[in-house]
Amino acid sequence: MVHTPRAKPVLEIIPNNRFIVFHGDQHEAQTIKLNGVVRLTTPDAMSIKNVKIWLEGKRRISWFYMGGMAAGEVSDKKTFWREERALGTSGTHKINSGTIEWPFEYTLDPSMPESIEGMNSTYIVYYLHASVSRPGWNAKDITTTQHIRIVRTLGPEQMETTRSRTNADIWANKLSYSISIPTDAVVFGTSIVADVELSPIRKGVKLGKIEMRLIEAVTKRIQSAEVPDQRGDRCKVDESDVAKAEMEFPENSRVTFADESADNPIMEDEKYVFKATLELPKSLKQCRQDVDSHNINITHRFKLMVNIHNPEGHVSQLVCRLPVKLFISPNLPVDDSNEVQVAARTMTDAELNQQEVALNAPPEYGRHQLDALYNDINTGGYMSRAPSGSATPFYAQSRNGSSENVQSLSGIAD
Known part of the structure; x- marks a missing residue:
């Protein structure tokens, strides 16, 4: 006779929704209800004592270091949020076989930090825990856990600070360029499309391969005391390329005129106009959203490079950097595997990004007073020597961000 194991209580x-979205920062967003049921399914009648559920938020900041003969790990862990609820009738009582449910509800405050997931040693995560206590000295409690993700998308006020980005100038008296993106707010898991205009100025200059990067900068800070004092804090800054792409120079993108021919040349500068697309990672394990919370700061920059073949034989490189802000959209949610749910989307990348920004279109750039907004931005990586228009902030000289006298394309340093 085959012994069949008895079914255990489950x-x-x-929850009604495990993907919680705050629209805007803590001052702009509204409170959100997180509700659902705790369900117990048991094959036999049984006695239970107490039923409870609690919402828990945990933060961990950690990194490894090596210095001389010493090596180790810097780590800081904290449970920053815990809210417990008692469910049902307290005290020991008996329930019948079958299914029993207890409803629960939490009111989530907009000051709660958003989830940061995908990195191995640093995170902000939320879990719902539930337990059913059983009377008796050898009876084990029945427990379960459910992952909850909190994201913070752009609110109307933040939409007003999003805008197109343009970097236009004459580089090293060799090339006139204009590189722009339609918006600096980009939905996580989509793509960045740059509009590129290039006009060689110096005779004999040839344009070569186009390279693109998305650079992610992660700053982790561990406070040495409860009272913030950066002089005693420990800090780690990492930068990495989280997305890469390259394309051959599109020779067919040269601008021509209807009546232009070899016998009737148009006396205009040589000019190339085309689009360059950088596909963004679809996983939080490769790239994260922009965030600044609980001593974890993550930012991104879009970098476009144009290889320039000089008549002397060496290769130069025009380097353009534009800041972008990645955010997780409820229209392109992330699943429990930290992957974007691509199958659920019904729009192209461009349509999705345009829709997110168009929800609350910002006023014209000229109507803003943006001095305060750009005070804390390091302009060392921006290349324009002077504004090229009302939509271009003042950038540092372009020559500083460029590399020359490179012997070959393979030898170009990032």
Whole structure:
């Protein structure tokens, strides 16, 4: 006779929504209800004592270091949020076989930090925990856990600070260029499309391969005391390329005129106009959203490079950097595997990014007073020597961000 194991009681947390979205920062966003049921399914009648659920938020900041003969790990862990609820009837009582449910509800405050997931040693995560206590000295409690993700998308006020980005100038008396992106707010998991205009000025200059990068900068800080004092804090800054792409120079993108021919040349500067697309990672394990919370700061820059073949034989490189802000959109949510749910989308990348920004279109740039907004931006990586228009902030000289006398394309340093 084959012995069949007895079925065990099963406890589940079933929230109405595990993907919580705050629209705007803590001052702009509204409170959100997180509700659902705790469900217990048991094959036999049983006695239970107490049923409870609690929402827990944990933060960890960690990195490894090596210095001389010493090596180790710097780590700081904290449970920054815990809210417990008692469910049902307290005290020991008996329930019948079958299914029993207990409803729960939490009011989530907009000051709660958004989830930061995908990095191995640094995170902000939320979990719902539930337990059913059983009377008796050898009876084990029945427990379960459910992951909750909190994201913070752009609110109307933040939409007003989003805008197109343009970097236009004459580089090293060799090339006139204009590189722009339609918006600096980009939905996580989509793509960045740059409009590129290039006009060689110096005779004999040839344009070569186009390279693109998305650079992610992660700053982690561990406070040495409860009272913030950066002089005693420990800090780690990492930069990495989280997306790369390259394309051959599109020779067919040269601007021509209807009546232009070899016998009737148009006396205009040689000019090339085309689009360059950088596909963004679809996983939080490769790239994260922009965030500044609980001593974790993550920012991104879009970098476009144009290889320039000089008549003397060496290769120069025009380097353009534009700041971008990645955010997770409820229209392109992330699943429990930290992957964007691409199958659920019904719009192209351009349509999705345009829709997000168009929800609350910002006023014209000239109507803003943006001095305060750009005070804390390091302009060392921006290349324009002077504004090229009302939509271009003042950038540092372009020559500083360029590399010359490179012997070959393969030898170009990033």
